[in-house]
Amino acid sequence: MDVLVTGHRGTVGAAVTDLLQQHGDTVIGYDLRDGQDVLETAALMKAARRAEAVVHLAGPDRHHPPAHPSTVLTETAKAWQIFRANVLGTANVLEAARNAGHTRVVVMSSADVLGDFAGRSAPDRRPIDEHHPCRPDTPYAISKLLAEELCSAFTTATGTPTVCLRPPGLLTSGTHRMTHQALTEQPEFESSLVRRYGALLDVRDLADAVHRALHAPLSGCHRLLLCADVPSASPNSRELVSNLFPGADRRGVAQEEQPCRALLDSARARSVLGWSPHHSWSSTSSTPRPKPPT
Template structure:
């Protein structure tokens, strides 16, 4: 017999994959999403349209800042996967109040409702952005957390609320610190999406700064697997990353190579709030969750580019 699961932000990139996994696993899934226009809401609607005829799927349009709506969504739930958030480091630099309200206060609303409604477990989508300034690499979960953007700070504050609700109130919480997730259906504002789309059109790839920043990119299938395991594990905080890193310049070059593109790389003024490096030590996830990354960056990019070219071909849909 399946559980009753709520996925906040379930119409988004990662959220829609979790909805799909849990539906297929036989759970009853409620997707809560406000279809915010940070990027085209039509993309999100398309993400969940595929589930509309599933008997064990419910779509509830609502905002996590609406306490009554949140209680309605969580009533009777066994487990909550909380992904609803204001994304975007650069967006948070422009509007820090909005990112604080949604990511921090919204998470507090979810936690309080989970406690009130008797939810057994909450799995929170945290971020590698909480680490910020590098003291050593790769980051383990004990690395000092000094965010360099309002987004990173908002995710850290929300994660700390998860810890407090676990330690004081007994709500079982698991925080998964994602390291730049990518794959089919990914957000259009992320570097891999922008680079790949431009490379396929032989357009220049623009890099902010000299391209020496490094990132640990995590393929979506690996992230879905981590969440499924987190439903059964002990409470705690876990890095979810590939355990490898690549510079932004190397990433652009690899995408040009894999697409057979004639694109050139151009360098622009550096952006405020971007972390210099991310790189995950995933030893704790291996030991406690039984999880490890399976898809490397080149294989993941090949899968994404194949999906992108198929979707963009004449007559393609979704």
Template sequence: MTAALTLAGHQTMGFDLVNGHDVRDGADLERMSAGCGAIVHLAALDEPVDDPGLAEFGPATTGTDTRVFETNVVGTSNVLRAAERHGLPRVVVMSSVDVLGCFAGRGRPSYLPLDDRHPTRPAGAYGISKWLAEQMCEAATAATGVYTVCLRPPGVFTEQTYAGIRRARRDDPAFEWSPIWEYGAFLDVRDLASAVERALTAPLAGHHRLLLCAADISSAHDDARTLVTRLLPDVAWRGGAEYLQDPFRALIDTSGARTLLGWAPRHRWRPSRAK
């Protein structure tokens, strides 16, 4: 992320555990953010992955429920306080699709495709902590005027992730939807970086919560409508003719981020259709 922002012309200052910093340390965070023009808050802990078969694709940093809340909630509070103390105009916070409460096998969506208006019903320490962080951002904007943008990506893929998923599907074709199905949703790490950069620079005001996703689903064979019919036949379908024109279209609507930020994902699951 730092490299991508630097390439886009931003001067960056890192604040990371590997360098001895901790987002739970409000005094250090406030000291380090002096002189900055904005804060991009990526620090987070997730819950451990229960299924050994998913461990390879799970989060890189995990902890107990207590540590998750300390890092994700208290840490976000420290970020917002530092922004207020220094009069910073904008904070970009990495949230998650987990705030919707229908990922990671924890619940069912109210309808598909998912969009920014979908109800939030978070479950588990990680999802609840991210939802609380969003709530704090909204409150901070109302109280201080700092602009806050909460980005909600699904699983973020690197080249290693792509290779690992294709290998797992080769060994077990059912891996795509068993034990859980994540709607084929993913986001290339390069597109996440571009979304963060746009959240920093796009002309906006107020508080915003925006879903991010690649333009297509990471399906091995079946298209989006076929998979929805097979795996979630009772969920209300709100898709239109766009799924006839692009059968592998993502099941997450990112029109909010596209409109507000002027952002669009460039990297698809199917290289032949990459833009």
């Protein structure tokens, strides 16, 4: 399959590009580092016509809104840039996909759309799944949820399947090492992981989910949480909840036979995509991966 990948030079983009090419897909890269902006519709339309599907990864992360390095922005200006990149950029990608007749659209969303993901309030239920209400309260999280809504409207209007992936914080080989070092040298670092329910995902597992989202037989619009099986911080899920919400009702948090299950539930991604995580936050080792769909 010929696949347009926006943001192909980023950390996730590089992992996705490598895996897609390993499985025989042809990647057509489109990245701001090459002067290619998803806000420039004419160039985006031209690139999309060379592809059969699109993976939209371009955009700012939650910590680094797009800006010229020498520019000092107000919080309002930062928020506006995030909305332009994530909402208008996604709208442009979807229109380019419609114009080019793409058969599949995969968009990178975020677990931040949940709103209470970072521990600012107690979740309604645990483990947290796709049926949990979304209460985004930052420009980044709101923009990601709006991008998902655009995908849903696009699928309703065109019939083209869309997949919105919701990963938590990502681990690479470099962040694996930094996490271990921080936990060893800064005991307080664990609290930052606990606030996010210890949820992390190896970038290789995210790339695998993208590949499966492109090739799995499906219809409709899907919003899928992705998470490593074992929480990153505390030994088990019950301890995470006890630390985060002292005195909270623990029912449904973790079964006795699964004390280390993740607090984000990836069951729907497993069902829809045939996906499962194969890398742990605590090591770079992996288990044999089943053959993805072709």
